[in-house]
Amino acid sequence: MELRGKAHCFGNDVNTDYIISGKYKFKTLDMRELAKHVMEDLDPEFAERVQPGDFVVAGSNFGCGSSREQAPLALLNAGVGAVLAKSFARIFYRNAINTGLPVVVCDTSQINAGDELVVDLKDGMLKNVTQGREIPVQPLPSIMLKILSDGGLAEHFRKYGTFNL
């Protein structure tokens, strides 16, 4: 699975209330509507600026906070191709895999906003094309790769009717 996109940089501890505020998430199941407000409190122009396939790049503990799956879904629907962070909060990480949003654990400290990046999830390598350097990536456990490559847990269940990992 090779992914390519531009970096949009954020800091540490980006919580689920920042990704999508509770004031929107309870109102609707329309993910395109939610996508308009993604990351709004941290970067009001993000939703307009992000191009399909672009990467959200963050520090540690990305996605801490609630279990709301609206967080990865709003990112996906805004066009985000993957989230790269030094570490993820557990439930967000799970939800991202389950909804089909690739999540990559790596050292993000050298990545700048606007850098063009290429990630290979299987081989565990991240290339910063702009800077001409490679960054090692923690490989995904096979169970998660399987769910992700099926397109998320819903697709996995649609295919097999139960866990087939």
Add this chain to the structure above:
Amino acid sequence: MGKTIAEKILSKKSGQNVFANDIVVADVDFRMGQDGTSPLAIRAYQAMKGEGICSPERAALVIDHSAPSPLEGVSALHTLMREFAQGKGIRLYDIGEGVCHQLIPEKGHVGPGSLVVGADSHTCTYGALNAFATGVGSTDLAAALISGKMWFKVPETIKFICHGRLPLGVYSKDLILFLINQVTADGVTYMAAEYTGEAISQLSVDARFTISNMAIEMGAKVGLMEADDKVMEWVRAHSDNKFETVKADADAEYFAVKEYDVSDLTPYVAKPHRVDNGVPVGDVAGTPIQQAVLGTCTNGRLEDLTIAAQVLEGRKIHPDVRFIVAPASRQIYLDAMDAGVLKTLVQAGAAVVTPGCGPCVGTHNGVPSDGENVISTANRNFKGRMANSNAFIYLASPATVAASAVKGEITDPREFL
């Protein structure tokens, strides 16, 4: 090799001999969803082409986050939940019953050794009953409803040993705010926390729930405690189900063991906008507040309301403060009524709202205005948490919240005891 509580429960439920970092598919005893997460779970169920629910009697949906509905769009989602629950034979706790994390234990659905998944991050609350209970997302919930199973990475465990006894005016909320401050918001990420020691066994079961509830605020997957006589008595009073308690082995392997003596702990307050931003109450005493909140799944139990009532007995809320009280369940509401606790709170000036999440997550029931300070017994003070990113939320114990409501500024409750 010995096992932690987490390793034992996941070994039993997966039928395999597993240790930290193994990945298993395990049988889940109970599944829960609330009104912020269930609608998406129903969508996921449909996307999965689900054809039924595995053991529907071992699942429940709860309408607590926006209850009663403040908006047409929310009402439609509630209707979706009611129809789904009725169609599938799943129990639904409707508006006014209470917060999911009070109801699931109170209605007897969980006990020692249970494996529970809930589509809500504070599902870890039931760890106080010796249950491996963890928050998952909506898609996970749908998969668990269909299959009765869930995949888990067996977590490593950090053990917290709390020595000594909490002094007068210092409560389990102060203790957990202190511990989170010590290890930070991601200090236990992807791991299990085990809480033990004299300071824990001294606590009532109500008070222990507060600690396990906030395990997620240190990043933990579960916040486990052993089941002692107090827990067994509590469980027997609420459930006819049979449970088997799970103890950690003496030679279990821990990622880390952290020891604290809490005999000199002071009341603690988490400053905006981070839960790990805790300080002794003295550091923020005098900060003016406009709203005080007593309730939520962290501190909306009878013991919490009673402690607040002790502080408020014969006193009045400061005229510049709005004091909002949300009992965690209908049962607690009734018990607080019978005990005269509710009367004391209302006489002091409380606005009591429907049992449920109350204003905790900004869906209704008291959204603060720009620039306002709120002191709350909840578990999160993130920017925008109560639906206004220009408000400031301080987290504290019921006693500190009540004392602060009286003085109109953050106040050390020991002045009132």
